[in-house]
Amino acid sequence: MTLLDLTHIAKSYGRTAALADASIDILPGEVHALMGENGAGKSTFIKVLAGIVKSDRGEIRFQGKLATIDNPQDAFDLGFRFIHQELNVVPQISVAENIAIGGPYPTRFGAMVNWRELNRRARAALARLGIDTIDPRTKISRLSAGDQMLVKIAGTLSDTGNPACLFVMDEPTASLTGEESERLFKVIAELKSAGASVLYVSHRMDEVMQICDRVTVFRDGRFVETKRTNDTDKDEIIRFMTGRDVKDVYPERTFDLEEHLVCRAQDVSTRRIRGLSFNLRKGEVLGIGGLSNAGQSEVMQALMGLDRILEGTLKISGKAAPQNPATAWEGGIAYVPRERRREGLMLTRSILQNTVLPHLRHLSRLLGVVNRRSERDMTQRVADIVRLKADSLKQPCYQLSGGNQQKVVFARAVGASLNLLLLDEPTRGVDVGAKFDIYTLVRELSARGCGVVLTSSDLPELLGMCDRILIMQDGRQTEIVETRDLDPHGLLSRFYAA
Amino acid sequence: MGLILRRYGTLLGFLAIIVFFWSQLPETFLTARNLINISQQISMLAVVAFTMTIVMVMNDFDLSVGSTASLAGVVAAFLFSLGYPVWAGISVALLVGLLGGLFNGILVSFFGILPFVATLGTLTMFSGTAFLISGGKTIFGRDIPGTFSGFARSGVPLDGIGLAGVTMPFLSIMAVIVLFLVWFALEQTTFGRRLYAIGGNMEAAKLAGIRVRTLRMSAFALTGLGAATAGLMYASRVASANPTQGSGLMLDAIAAVFLGMTMSEEGEPRVLATLVGVLILGILDNGLTQLSVDSYIREILVGAIVVSAVAFSSISKQKR
Ligand SMILES: Nc1ncnc2c1ncn2[C@@H]1O[C@H](COP(=O)(O)OP(=O)(O)OP(=O)(O)O)[C@@H](O)[C@H]1O
Numbered sequence: 001m002t003l004l005d006l007t008h009i010a011k012s013y014g015r016t017a018a019l020a021d022a023s024i025d026i027l028p029g030e031v032h033a034l035m036g037e038n039g040a041g042k043s044t045f046i047k048v049l050a051g052i053v054k055s056d057r058g059e060i061r062f063q064g065k066l067a068t069i070d071n072p073q074d075a076f077d078l079g080f081r082f083i084h085q086e087l088n089v090v091p092q093i094s095v096a097e098n099i100a101i102g103g104p105y106p107t108r109f110g111a112m113v114n115w116r117e118l119n120r121r122a123r124a125a126l127a128r129l130g131i132d133t134i135d136p137r138t139k140i141s142r143l144s145a146g147d148q149m150l151v152k153i154a155g156t157l158s159d160t161g162n163p164a165c166l167f168v169m170d171e172p173t174a175s176l177t178g179e180e181s182e183r184l185f186k187v188i189a190e191l192k193s194a195g196a197s198v199l200y201v202s203h204r205m206d207e208v209m210q211i212c213d214r215v216t217v218f219r220d221g222r223f224v225e226t227k228r229t230n231d232t233d234k235d236e237i238i239r240f241m242t243g244r245d246v247k248d249v250y251p252e253r254t255f256d257l258e259e260h261l262v263c264r265a266q267d268v269s270t271r272r273i274r275g276l277s278f279n280l281r282k283g284e285v286l287g288i289g290g291l292s293n294a295g296q297s298e299v300m301q302a303l304m305g306l307d308r309i310l311e312g313t314l315k316i317s318g319k320a321a322p323q324n325p326a327t328a329w330e331g332g333i334a335y336v337p338r339e340r341r342r343e344g345l346m347l348t349r350s351i352l353q354n355t356v357l358p359h360l361r362h363l364s365r366l367l368g369v370v371n372r373r374s375e376r377d378m379t380q381r382v383a384d385i386v387r388l389k390a391d392s393l394k395q396p397c398y399q400l401s402g403g404n405q406q407k408v409v410f411a412r413a414v415g416a417s418l419n420l421l422l423l424d425e426p427t428r429g430v431d432v433g434a435k436f437d438i439y440t441l442v443r444e445l446s447a448r449g450c451g452v453v454l455t456s457s458d459l460p461e462l463l464g465m466c467d468r469i470l471i472m473q474d475g476r477q478t479e480i481v482e483t484r485d486l487d488p489h490g491l492l493s494r495f496y497a498a
Numbered sequence: 499m500g501l502i503l504r505r506y507g508t509l510l511g512f513l514a515i516i517v518f519f520w521s522q523l524p525e526t527f528l529t530a531r532n533l534i535n536i537s538q539q540i541s542m543l544a545v546v547a548f549t550m551t552i553v554m555v556m557n558d559f560d561l562s563v564g565s566t567a568s569l570a571g572v573v574a575a576f577l578f579s580l581g582y583p584v585w586a587g588i589s590v591a592l593l594v595g596l597l598g599g600l601f602n603g604i605l606v607s608f609f610g611i612l613p614f615v616a617t618l619g620t621l622t623m624f625s626g627t628a629f630l631i632s633g634g635k636t637i638f639g640r641d642i643p644g645t646f647s648g649f650a651r652s653g654v655p656l657d658g659i660g661l662a663g664v665t666m667p668f669l670s671i672m673a674v675i676v677l678f679l680v681w682f683a684l685e686q687t688t689f690g691r692r693l694y695a696i697g698g699n700m701e702a703a704k705l706a707g708i709r710v711r712t713l714r715m716s717a718f719a720l721t722g723l724g725a726a727t728a729g730l731m732y733a734s735r736v737a738s739a740n741p742t743q744g745s746g747l748m749l750d751a752i753a754a755v756f757l758g759m760t761m762s763e764e765g766e767p768r769v770l771a772t773l774v775g776v777l778i779l780g781i782l783d784n785g786l787t788q789l790s791v792d793s794y795i796r797e798i799l800v801g802a803i804v805v806s807a808v809a810f811s812s813i814s815k816q817k818r
C-alpha cells in the first residue's frame with residue numbers, strides 16, 4: 001500500500017498556474033525524487049503538502065484514506081517533516097531553539113524552559129548529522145547558510161515524541177558542500193532503513209541517481225512521468241523535464257588565453273583571509289575551492305572592495321583594487337553574491353528594478369532621469385539569455401521560483417560590459433538546462449576577455465569550468481592547481497592537504 | 499473584488515469622506531473658496547509629508563521634523579528681530595534645516611543608530627535650541643517684516659479662469675512645487691530608484707554598488723530642508739514664531755505617509771499616495787471643524803481612520 005497519494009493538484013496565482021495537474025505516489029520506506037525545471041511547481045507542490053499553500057483542486061490520501069491538510073500542524077500530526085527551499089530560520093534565537101521550534105519546549109516544573117535538556121536534544125540531533133562543531137547555544141544568524149541548512153535538517157530529525165513517516169527535502173544540498181551532502185545521504189539511508197520515506201527535490205542529477213529509488217518529473221505544473229531510477233538515465237530524465245535534449249556537460253574553452261592580466265594579487269591579507277596571491281589572465285576562469293567556510297566568499301569580498309586590504313597589493317585592470325562595491329561596479333567588476341535572498345535581491349521589487357540596479361548610471365539621461373526604454377531593453381535582453389520564467393518583467397521577485405530568483409541575480413551581473421566577473425555559487429538551485437546556458441554565457445564572456453572568479457560547492461562544476469583552482473584552507477591560500485588532470489576525488493584531497 | 503478593495507480601498511474611503519461632507523455641508527464644502535482654503539491649511543503638512551516620504555522610502559523615519567520646523571521659524575524670526583533682511587533670515591533658517599537633517603543622516607548612516615532613536619534624540623535637541631534662541635517666548639509683531647508675513651497672505655488671482663475674487667495662495671503653490679520636485683526626484687531619477695532599492699534590501703543594494711551611506715545622508719538632509727521650509731511657511735502664515743509651533747506636524751506627516759502606503763501594492767511609500775493621505779487628513783479636519791465637531795472627537799476619529807486603513811490593508815495583504 002502507498003504511504004501517500006497526491007492526485008490532480010492544481011494551484012493558480014491570478015492567471016499563472018503554478019500547478020496545473022500534479023500527482024505523485026510515495027511508497028513506505030522509499031526515497032522518491034521530485035524533479036523539474038525551475039518554476040515547474042515543485043516547491044508549490046511541497047507547500048500544498050505542508051499546509052502552507054491551499055490547493056485549488058486535487059486530493060491527498062494518507063495510507064489510502066482521504067486527508068485534509070489545512071495548516072502546518074495537520075501535516076506535522078500526520079508525521080510529515082519539511083525542509084523548505086528557502087531557509088526559514090528565526091535569526092535572533094539560538095541554534096537549539098531553532099531546532100526545537102516546531103514542537104513543545106522541554107520544561108521544568110511545568111513552566112520554566114529546561115535549557116539544558118533543550119541544548120542536549122539539539123546536540124543529539126546535530127550529532128546524527130555527524131556535526132560537533134556547531135554549539136547549540138550560538139545565535140543562528142552567526143552561522144553560514146550551509147550550517148543553517150544543517151541545523152534546519154537536524155531540526156526535522158530531532159525527537160519530538162511524534163514519530164515521523166515522511167521527510168520532505170526541497171533542495172537541501174544546494175548550499176551544502178560535498179562532504180556535508182554525503183553525510184546527509186547517510187542519514188537519508190538510515191531514515192529509509194527505519195521505514196520512513198523521503199521526498200527529495202534536487203537539480204543535481206548525480207545525487208538523485210545515487211540516493212533515490214524512484215523519480216517523478218513535473219513540467220509546467222503537470223505530472224510527466226514516474227520511473228524507477230534503475231530503469232532510466234540522466235538523459236531521459238532531462239528529456240522529461242525539458243521536453244528537449246540538453247547536454248549535461250561543460251562547454252569547452254575554444255580560444256587561447258591572452259597574456260594580459262585582469263587581476264593581480266600579491267600576498268593580500270584582509271581581516272579574514274591571508275596570503276592571497278594569484279594572477280588572473282584575460283579570459284581565464286579561476287576557481288576558489290576549499291572545505292566549507294574556508295574563505296571562498298571572503299576572497300570575493302576582497303576583490304569587490306567589501307573588506308579593507310591590510311597587507312599586500314591587489315590590482316584589477318591595472319588599477320588599485322576598488323574601495324567599495326560602487327567603485328567596483330564602475331570599474332567593470334560584477335558580483336553574484338552567495339545568498340540570493342539576503343544579499344542579492346529586493347524580493348518585493350520587480351525583476352526589472354532588480355536587474356537594472358547596478359547599471360542605473362548607464363541608463364540615465366540629463367539630471368539622472370531614468371531612461372525607461374533602455375531599462376526595459378536591458379532587462380529583456382538578459383532575461384532572455386538566462387531563460388527566465390516569469391509572467392512579466394514587472395513581476396515582484398518573491399513570486400518567482402527559487403531557481404528563477406537565482407537567474408535574476410546572475411542576469412543582473414551580465415547586464416553591462418565586464419572586466420571581471422565574480423560568481424559565488426552562481427548556479428545554486430538552477431536547473432540543468434539553465435545551468436548549461438549560464439556556463440555557455442560565462443565562456444562567451446571570457447572569450448571577450450573578461451576574467452572570471454568562481455566558487456562552487458559542486459566539484460564537477462568547479463573542475464568543468466575552471467582553468468585553475470585556488471585552494472583556501474582556514475582563510476589561507478594553500479596552493480593553486482591546474483584542473484586539467486584532476487578529478488573530484490583528487491581535488492577534494494587537495495582541500496584537506498596540509 | 500478583494501484585489502480592487504485592497505488597491506483602492508483608501509481611495510474609496512477618501513471619496514466617501516468627500517461625499518459625506520458634501521451631503522452634510524452642501525452650501526459650503528465643495529466650493530472653490532473652501533477647497534482653496536483647505537489647500538492652504540494643509541500646505542505645511544503637505545511639504546513635511548512629501549519630504550518625509552523621501553526617508554520613508556528607505557524604511558527610515560524622521561521624528562525630528564516638527565522641531566526642525568519650529569527651529570527654522572524661530573531662527574528666521576530671531577534674525578529678523580536683529581534687523582537682518584528677509585532673504586538672509588530665510589537662507590539661514592533653510593540652512594539650519596539642511597544641516598539638522600544632515601546631522602540626522604550622519605547619526606543614522608555613519609554611526610548606525612536606529613532612525614527612531616537618533617531622530618528622537620535630535621527632536622529634543624532641536625526643540626531645546628529653539629527654546630534657547632527664542633528665550634521660550636513667541637517672536638511676533640514688529641519683529642516680523644511685512645514682506646515675510648505678506649507672503650502667506652497673498653497669492654495668484656484666479657480671475658482669469660473664471661473664479662473672480664479667488665486667489666491661489668502662495669503657500670499652496672509652494673506645496674505643489676515641493677510635490678513636483680519630490681515626485682521628480684523619487685519617480686523619475688536614478689536617485690529615487692536607489693532610495694527605493696535601499697528600502698527594498700539595504701544589504702543587496704550595497705552589494706549592487708549603491709552608495710548607501712551617502713544616499714541615506716542626503717535623503718535625511720532633504721527631509722530636514724523640507725521641514726525647515728514648512729516651518730518658514732508656518733511662521734509667515736501666523737506672522738510669528740514660537741518654539742513649539744511645528745510640533746503637530748510630525749505625527750500627521752507620518753500618518754499621511756502611512757495612509758499613502760496602504761494604496762500601493764507592495765506597501766511602499768509613493769509621494770502621490772502621500773498627497774492623498776495629506777488630503778484625507780486635511781479634509782477631515784476642515785469638514786469636522788465646519789460641522790463644529792469637538793476637537794477631541796476629531797482627534798479620536800483621525801486616529802481611528804489611520805489605524806483602520808493600515809489594518810485593513812495589512813489584513814488583505816496577508817490573504818494572498
Ligand atoms: N506567490 C506567487 N505568486 C505568483 N506566482 C507564483 C507565486 N509562487 C509561485 N509562483 C509561480 O509558480 C511557479 C512554480 O513555482 P515553484 O516555486 O513551485 O517552482 P519550483 O519547481 O520549485 O522551481 P525551482 O526549481 O526554481 O525551485 C513559478 O512560475 C512561480 O513564478
Ligand SMILES: [Mg+2]
Pocket residue numbers: 042043044085170401402403
Ligand atoms: Mg523550488
